[in-house]
Amino acid sequence: MTNAASARSDVDFAPLRDALLPEKALFPGLSRAGSRIIVPGDADYEVVRRVWSSHVDRRPLAIVQVTGVADVIATVNFARENGLTLAVRGGGHASSGYGTVDDGIVLDLSPMRGIFIDPEAKTARAEAGVLLGELDHQCAPLGLGAVGGTNSTTGIAGLSLHGGFGYLSRQHGYTVDTVRSVQIVTADGELRTASRDINPDLFWAVRGAGANFGVAVSFEYQLFDLDQNIQAGAIGFPIDRAAEFFALFNEWAPGTPETLYSEALVWYQPGDDGEPTDVPVVALSVVYTGSDDLDAILAPIRAFDEPLFDDVAPTTYLIVQKQYDETIHHGLSMVHTFGVLPTLTPELIDEVLTGFLATPSRHTLVSFGHWGGAMTRPAAEPSALARGTAPWRIVCETIWPDGDDAGANIAWSRDYWNTLRPHFADETQYLNYTTYADEETVRRAYGEETYSRLQAVKRTWDPENFFHVNFNIVP
């Protein structure tokens, strides 16, 4: 097996086409979508080759959209037997662009959208093409919720395989902590179950370094009781008060209940059309699923200064999960950088603000979050996720629209991260919020002990490194 991408135009896809289930042909007269292969020249090739972040501009030999497990197996076997590089795509959100590849095959799971909920056990099994908003939608009428991310269009697959944090995480942990089992097609083309009792080494590894071990076809999640009527919103202040506001946030956030998700961020305030205005602000964004008096919890924030805006109000969980969809939308370009922090020092805050005000793009945002609670407690079910012990995290989302200078934005993002890096507690990386990482960075992100253990699991399940379009664990 080679792991070098080969530019090939001579691949005969006919055997793969014959192996798939094209439902239109199977049931003539019924317009049911089936699995299909899209190659350059097909009408929608230019659309389906794209992922969320538009600066990722790769040209696969083919995109295979599959409706079921048999077609996943056929595609894995076809790629392996023909020495072709395989990229696997769930929701396509990864800013690394690993949901696509030049001159290889993209296995696109987006047609696999089944969600099956057991209300007694409070569990859900969801197929790997499901987006977070779809899972939330099915859970809501049952008074249940899943630990997902903060954007409804993120895929459950990439999120669940590499961490997953959102509004419920301080209370219930990362998404990986809620995964009870994964069904996965491994490099030999076999469908396996990975759970605490079945293939436990694989279960440990896929929850944190998942893309390395196979194609996950479905996930079983633990759900939680969730009253859909919650409170959420943002309170904003002038950017020239940002340093003092971050200092207040540093004092205030650790003492808040675990049912409160909060982050303090600097960004250019979006206008009514969702586009950034030219007014930078510092803001506190909150989502509260608890039942204590939120006004009392927010009192120190409101006492800080006269706010520019304060729209914290009753709403629903489904509305909140979509609140950034218009502002941070498909087709923008994004580079993620991430670091963990012991505390927010004045020196760090100064560097954060100076750098932010020099960003080439008004779409860029920088946020601090307190990842305490269940995110820093040991998980009931250990996983490969590098969770670190430092309670604070900083995330910079360098975002720019089509037509802006990608090189200038990427360079700014790199320089910004290098400036902030000396303040980080350690090398912990949240790989869902990482765009660029070489082998050494991936090794350091997991830490030596976890990385060595991942290598051993990789040698068992994928010794030829067939699955290598990812933050790679070198076997």
Ligand SMILES: Cc1cc2nc3c(=O)[nH]c(=O)nc-3n(C[C@H](O)[C@H](O)[C@H](O)COP(=O)(O)OP(=O)(O)OC[C@H]3O[C@@H](n4cnc5c(N)ncnc54)[C@H](O)[C@@H]3O)c2cc1C
């Ligand atoms: C706008 C936006 C908001 C975000 N918000 C959050 C957030 O709130 N919380 C958070 O934790 N993260 C967040 N993220 C990051 C997100 O979790 C990661 O990008 C995640 O990997 C996306 O998963 P995906 O399936 O959509 O992406 P993809 O690009 O499809 O996949 C990501 C990685 O997983 C692999 N993969 C995908 N599906 C499978 C599969 N079925 N089997 C094996 N490997 C697979 C891919 O090959 C790739 O390496 C956000 C990203 C964006 C762009």
